[in-house]
């Protein structure tokens with residue numbers, strides 16, 4: 337069954353790369369756009385020499401093989417109109433808006449100039465992995481620039497930016513039904529990385545800032561910068577150094593424990609809670625019982641009060657069943673032990689209502705145990721919400 341779906345993907349991929357699509361699917365049109373873009377990047381005239389024709393053929397061939405195009409720093413300066421529009425910045429560089437000469441919009445992510453070894457490794461990993469992956473819920477990498485002066489990645493442009501803007505802003509809102517579809521699409525993108533690529537890809541940094549939205553608010557997972565290819569046969573990837581973002585990173589990411597693809601399931605669970613609450617999971621200074629939202633969801637679930645949770649989250653009656661499903665699934669995804677978390681394939685089925693969601697065990701039990709241990713060894717009680725923040729420690733201690 338899985339083999340069949342993988343093969344279907346490849347067939348669709350070949351189809352979308354080689355034919356001018358008449359379908360409205362955004363993924364096939366971007367592929368064709370890239371071909372058109374490349375045609376106009378390479379100077380063409382009627383008296384082209386055999387050498388020029390050969391190089392055009394090679395470029396088009398590369399696109400068909402899903403190989404990203406290599407651009408020069410001069411081309412990137414032109415595409416971005418001298419880097420005039422900044423989209424935002426992240427841990428490894430600044431993203432700019434731009435367009436190919438034929439008008440196809442792009443996002444150019446320029447990595448910080450003083451590349452340390454880790455950032456350079458990330459760059460190479462990203463080019464190699466994204467260039468070979470293609471799915472309707474993954475951001476497409478068109479090309480890259482690797483030059484002593486400029487290291488950059490050229491992506492398809494996502495008109496509606498990243499999900500965090502909509503979840504955490506008072507002005508921008510997405511209705512609940514669309515948010516639920518965004519959760520499903522994101523889960524499918526991660527499922528593809530985990531289960532349908534030739535080699536499993538672990539993302540390591542699933543969070544709302546890395547879920548981008550196209551003009552129809554269809555989600556695409558971005559930034560495989562932290563992704564490492566790992567063979568299916570290898571069950572564990574050794575974790576060297578901290579990865580991911582605090583608050584979303586699974587416990588094994590910041591503890592000396594083996595890290596597997598289940599770390600993405602944990603981060604996806606945290607993302608589900610943020611979609612549900614349309615707020616950051618950690619919100620110090622508000623209502624104390626709701627400071628750390630995932631814990632509050634557990635408390636509500638344990639007391640059989642998920643209905644009132646939907647009310648607080650301002651989810652209308654018709655969306656309540658989905659809200660309950662999302663709450664229970666979130667609690668499964670953030671289980672402390674990786675083996676207790678479902679696979680992304682299962683996550684998709686449960687979100688879509690195809691598979692029943694059993695009663696989740698308490699995912700935060702370890703925090704209570706940890707807090708008790710800490711209290712007995714130091715004479716202080718540590719509130720559980722602090723542990724949830726992962727590697728960032730802002731500890732609230734109460735003398736006992």
Ligand SMILES: Nc1ncnc2c1ncn2[C@@H]1O[C@H](COP(=O)(O)OP(=O)(O)OP(=O)(O)O)[C@@H](O)[C@H]1O
Nearest residue numbers: 423424425426427431443491492493494497498545
């Ligand atoms: N392909 C794209 N299309 C449209 N906007 C984009 C695109 N890529 C990035 N952006 C915008 O630029 C911002 C910065 O992206 P960037 O990936 O550099 O940082 P980040 O996602 O916040 O952090 P991280 O470095 O952990 O990924 C994003 O929040 C998003 O709004």
Ligand SMILES: [Mg+2]
Nearest residue numbers: 426545546559
């Ligand atoms: Mg990002």
